[in-house]
Amino acid sequence: MTALHQSDPSLGTVSAGSGAAPRRSDRAVVRDSLTVGLTVGVSGTAFGVAGATAHLTVLQTCVLSLLVFTGASQFALVGALAAGAAVPAAVAGALFLGLRNVFYGLRLGPRLELPRLLRPLAAQTVIDETAAVTLVQPDRRSARIGFATTGISLYLVWNLATLAGALGAGALGNPARYGLDAAGPAVFLALLSPRLREGGTERLVALVGVVLALAAVPVLPAGLPVLLALAAVPLALLVERSRSESKPEPESESEPEEDRA
């Protein structure tokens, strides 16, 4: 899925409880994990609706949740297809959003020390939520319980919710009449907002990304404006570097993943 956890108050208790306590009861880990799995999983409904709004079949929408299982990429793909993007551009946007899971995997690998045979199965649940829960656990046992419980509960609920949303939106007819076409962008905004609190570079990236994408809409084929927004990253990094050179203070903007690990 996505950075949902950062707007999810339930996770506050996870991180708050783990920092100080040297050892956590299995029960507490399971309870925290299930809270995340259920609350975030329910938002799969919004994805089911988005799939139906983009005129995907119920089967296509459900296969996305079953196989892709990383929310931002799923929303991005159906949004791009709905806007008439060519397949390569739509897929590229979704994959760039899925890249961050590589880095969750890099952190989770040494924490979980999974047997080689189990890795291909466990990989499917390497996402924002499982990383958030697992990386705050004090020891390997809790980490494994947290990863498995969050991953499995979230997978089940997210997929059932997707099905419910797709069927429900399909039954309603024209989704725009019920404002459902606003669900997609609202999801993106909700995912984005915790990142905007992180620092100036993050906000600059967002702002430049928006300007680039909107300016490109009239001239570029559908699907490419969102990719052009990626140019905001090197631009913002240049600004960040020139700022830190003129002001030789220690870097204060740290990544949240860093803090968790």
Add this chain to the structure above:
Amino acid sequence: MSVWIAVLATAAGCYLCKLLGLSVPAGLLDRPAVRRFAALAPIALLAALTALQTFGRGTHGLTLDARALGLAAAGLALWRRAPFLVVVLVAVVVTALARLV
């Protein structure tokens, strides 16, 4: 058909990303520059997607309609730290209401 290709290609690519992280030694990919790009790229994409799906109309059009009101309301809900699902509901309900009047 092309939708299925997009679905399966995205599934394969996203799965490989997840498996890659779990499988390679940490030092190989975990460089500061790479990590910084991977942390910032989703911000650029999410911001662009929010704007495009709020203001976009058709393939090459931009417009200001009920969705903008819905998104403004969602932004307000986020600012008040509302839960994720509430934020989405607010956007949907406000957009629907704006279309009624």
